[in-house]
Amino acid sequence: MRSIRQRGFSTLLPIPHRTIPEARGQDLDLITVAHSHVIHSHWHKLHSLSLSLTPFRLAHLLLALQNDHVSSLKLWNWVLQHSPSSHTLQSLSIVAHTLAKHRQFKTLQRILSSHPPSTLFDSLLHTYRLCHSSPLVFDSLFKTLAHTHKFRDATRVYVLMKEHGFSPTVESCNAFLSSLLSLRRPDIALSFYREIRRSRVSPNVYTLNMAMRAYCMLGELNRALEILHSMTDIGLRPNVVSFNTLISGCCNKGLFGMALKVKSLMGEHGVQANVVTFNALINGFCKERKLHEANRVFSEMKVAKVVPNVVTFNTLLNGYGQVGDSEMGSRVYEEMKRNGVKADILTYNALILGLCKEGKTKKAAGLVRELDKENLVPNASTFSALITGQCVRNNSERAFLVYRSMVRSGCCPNEKTFQMLISAFCKNEDFDGAVQVLRDMLDRLMSPDSSTLFELYDGLCRCGKNQLALQLCSEMEARRLLPEGFDKDKIIITLPQNEKTN
Known part of the structure; x- marks a missing residue:
């Protein structure tokens, strides 16, 4: 935006007027015949002229069709298929001007989006007067570049538009x-x-x-x-x-x-407040774990006769799931069914998480079996919730089996899932299992937070595996995956004297 601010546009740049030579002789004869074929939709007759349709002849033909944007567009599509060598930036520009004058903006933007933007503005500018065009052709180019996220090109076009007196x-x-x-x-x-x-x-x-x-x-x-x-x-x-x-x-x-x-x-x-209004408030309160306030807004929503949707129910269910209140989650779910709102995978994930947070893994497994009946596929959040349940029950081996099943299904564990597994193994003093999970985590270029890593390294040092702890630390440092706040010197201090000197 700096380049925009620095230009005052006090003196507008002139709009160039580029012409093309008049068609004569064989050129004029072929253009006249081709024009007749196009306006009468005799496309089969046009095929015999495809090898003779030069860029010069095509430009004249498109100029002759400026008042018929339908035929002009049909010809353009025919050329792309049967005579691509005659296509030039000039012919594209003439078609663009024709579409802009007839306000065919969706088609225009589709055509503009399929071409590199670097020279489009200049070509449109040099054919602008030739085609007696509309300023909206430049606006369409600007909008096309914006929609396709080509921000540098869009900014350049905006600046050039202003310099030549065109307002977007x-x-x-x-x-x-x-x-x-x-x-x-x-x-x-x-x-x-x-x-x-x-x-x-x-x-x-x-x-x-x-x-x-x-x-x-x-x-x-x-x-x-x-x-x-x-x-x-x-x-x-x-x-x-x-x-x-x-x-x-x-x-x-x-x-x-x-x-x-x-x-x-x-x-x-x-x-009037709508469902998005209430959903925003409910979501905000649920994120802060203020479930009482979220439920109050939910009640206000119903009093205002605003119908809750699947987002409303899922937000509440996830809120109760995060705090492990499966009873309230079940009540919300029953109301969801009474309202005829169809549950999706997010609904089930929230219910499963609530049960797993309370260690009710058998009930959670029952909900997982329901997924197939509802044609829903477990995702990473489903597996993470199940891993949470096994970790709550200090069952690291089952948690690891769920993790393996998660990987086989193509779901990617996140940092939180890995850290939960490492911590569970450490609590059960299964440090070999914890190291295996850590290595899997590092292979995905993820690193645990410093507290999880301290928990693992402290356990390794207590059971005499100081050298392994130091080796892991070196590997993480070499791969730049050592978390901030982790003091590797603490490991060295706990090493036996002979290991320090090796």
């Missing part, structure tokens, strides 16, 4: 903002937002909603709130997405008082 539409600017946020680049999104506010582009409510989201992602909730309050000053009305964005941002920061205040503002603006 707010819709294309919104596409750019949306793509930046989808890749979690709120800093660049806000820089671009400030740029379009300085320019002649009038933001709409979607623009401001994305600016709010960007501020929320950066944790700058007061700035997001300022945008919400400023909407009415510029003639815009905040919608339900505006409030939901801010509520979600507050919940992510644990600012539930502020989130509830924002929810109360919805009524003042005549905006």
Whole structure:
């Protein structure tokens, strides 16, 4: 965005006017015949001319079809299949201008997305006057690059558009903002937002909603709130997405008082809370393990006659599962079934986790058997929950068998699962098993946290396997997988004197 800010656009660059030589003689004859075949859809007759269709002749033919975008597009597709050698950037540009003039933007963006963007703008610019085109052709290019996440190219096109006096539409600017946020680049999104506010582009409510989201992602909730309050000053009305964005941002920061205040503002603006509003609040409370407050919001949701969906129930179930309250999880699940909401793998994973946290592994296994009946496939979270259950029961051998089954099924354990297994083996003083899991973990380029590693190394040293501990430490250090905060010198201190000197 720096290059945008540095340019003042006080002096616009002229739009070049490039012409092509007039068609004469055999060129004109072939163009006339081909034009007749195209407008009458005599494609079989056009085949005999394919070898004679030079880039020059194709350009003239496309120019002659500018008022018929349907035939122009059909010819373009025919050329790509039967005479690709006649295709040039100039012919692409003429087709693009034709589609832009007839407002065929979806087709235009599809065509533009299939070509390298480096020289597209220049080619479109040099054929702009030749085709008596619309400025929206450049806007479509900008939007296409935004949708395909080619941000450097999109920024370059934006700058060039402004330099030549073409303003992007707010819709294309919104596409750019949306793509930046989808890749979690709120800093660049806000820089671009400030740029379009300085320019002649009038933001709409979607623009401001994305600016709010960007501020929320950066944790700058007061700035997001300022945008919400400023909407009415510029003639815009905040919608339900505006409030939901801010509520979600507050919940992510644990600012539930502020989130509830924002929810109360919805009524003042005549905006009804929807399922996303309540889900955001429930999710926030569940993450903080404030299940009583989450249940209260769930009750408010039903009073407001907002129908809970699968996300609502899964969020609550996961909240109760994380704290090991299988009884409340079962109640929520029964209500879910009464409401006719179909359970998915996330539903079962939450129920299984709740049971496993309480060590109820047999009941959890019963739910796993139900998955096949529901045409659901266990995933990494399912196996991790089952491993948790065996670890709670201090059954490291069964936990390891579940882990092996997990790997065979193609599911990838995460750091938490590995650390849980290592800790379980250590508690059962099966340090060979713990080392085997650690090696599997290192093979996946993961490293345990320092506390788990201390637990393992302390056990190895206590049973006289100091040299193995030191060897593992060296291996992890060589592979740059030694966790921060782990003091390898503590291992050396515990080694016998003869091992230190070897």
